Amino acid sequence: MKALVFNKVPEILEVPVPVPEHGSVLIKVLYSSICNTDIEIIKGYMGFKGILGHEFVGEVVTSESRFFGQRVVGEINCSCGECYLCLTGRKTHCPYRSTLGIMDHDGVFAEYCVLPESNLHLVPEDIDPEIAVFTEPLAAAVEIFEQIQIRPSQNVFIFGAGKLGLLISQVFRLNGCETITFDISESKVKKARSMGIHAALVQTLSESDKAEICVECTGNADGIDIALKHLYPRGKLILKTTVEKCEKIDLNQIVINEFEIIGSRCGLFEPALSLLGQRLVNPQPMITKVFSFEEILKAFECAVKPEIIKVIIKH
Numbered sequence: 001m002k003a004l005v006f007n008k009v010p011e012i013l014e015v016p017v018p019v020p021e022h023g024s025v026l027i028k029v030l031y032s033s034i035c036n037t038d039i040e041i042i043k044g045y046m047g048f049k050g051i052l053g054h055e056f057v058g059e060v061v062t063s064e065s066r067f068f069g070q071r072v073v074g075e076i077n078c079s080c081g082e083c084y085l086c087l088t089g090r091k092t093h094c095p096y097r098s099t100l101g102i103m104d105h106d107g108v109f110a111e112y113c114v115l116p117e118s119n120l121h122l123v124p125e126d127i128d129p130e131i132a133v134f135t136e137p138l139a140a141a142v143e144i145f146e147q148i149q150i151r152p153s154q155n156v157f158i159f160g161a162g163k164l165g166l167l168i169s170q171v172f173r174l175n176g177c178e179t180i181t182f183d184i185s186e187s188k189v190k191k192a193r194s195m196g197i198h199a200a201l202v203q204t205l206s207e208s209d210k211a212e213i214c215v216e217c218t219g220n221a222d223g224i225d226i227a228l229k230h231l232y233p234r235g236k237l238i239l240k241t242t243v244e245k246c247e248k249i250d251l252n253q254i255v256i257n258e259f260e261i262i263g264s265r266c267g268l269f270e271p272a273l274s275l276l277g278q279r280l281v282n283p284q285p286m287i288t289k290v291f292s293f294e295e296i297l298k299a300f301e302c303a304v305k306p307e308i309i310k311v312i313i314k315h
């Protein structure tokens with residue numbers, strides 16, 4: 001099969017179709033999408049080598065599987081299920097885990113991929129495959145609500161109106177909080193507004209503008225500094241950005257202001273699929289362009305441009 005393999009540079013290579021081990025199934029990839037993590041991996045993040053990609057919708061082709069012939073999305077962390085962290089409800093933190101297209105596990109930018117059957121979720125018929133490809137990043141957005149209690153009376157600043165920021169903004173809107181999404185790019189602010197999101201240029205923020213909760217999802221190392229500047233004392237900062245080179249921050253200001261800093265990563269798929277199924281989150285306007293798999297290198301060139309939101313690959 002053809003796959004996008006990363007080893008110093010990304011290239012399309014002919015590789016063998018993967019063979020699923022016990023408990024895993026073979027999945028034919030239908031759609032995938034490019035995430036900031038993929039772009040960071042190409043810069044050296046995680047030191048990953050292998051087939052890239054972790055956001056996908058596919059059809060199970062292993063005939064013994066209960067999902068055989070059906071459309072699925074898959075959780076990206078493959079954990080051991082037996083260690084202390086797995087047994088205490090933290091399987092995304094299993095020290096023995098591999099992660100689809102990110103760590104020790106070949107990804108989805110290929111004809112086929114392999115995942116444990118227990119990682120899979122059926123995609124309801126009424127969710128289009130191009131929309132279902134957003135399940136993984138939307139689950140990461142919903143994870144914030146698993147981690148902290150957010151009261152409707154609290155105001156929220158979201159930094160970054162990109163791939164993840166627009167999903168997070170849509171989820172916060174459901175909570176009834178006064179939320180403003182900031183970006184440095186005029187086109188991203190315009191895009192957010194066209195989706196009914198309250199958005200503004202970050203340059204318009206004055207020093208006294210502050211929020212009880214700041215969510216940092218700019219994808220840039222210096223975003224964290226900006227977010228901290230606009231957080232009230234005892235406020236909460238949610239960090240979503242992972243980058244190849246991270247910024248040093250002044251810890252004194254965290255002590256003095258008693259800031260609470262919460263790292264946030266992968267989330268549950270069920271609530272994400274439910275939000276998509278109920279049309280409470282609509283990622284459709286975020287799709288900038290759909291490329292065929294043969295054009296995936298071009299798709300990457302496109303995905304790094306600042307005016308681009310989400311690039312989808314049709315396999």
Ligand SMILES: [Zn+2]
Pocket residue numbers: 035036037054055136137
């Ligand atoms: Zn992702």
Ligand SMILES: [Zn+2]
Pocket residue numbers: 079080081082083084085086091094095096097
């Ligand atoms: Zn484990």
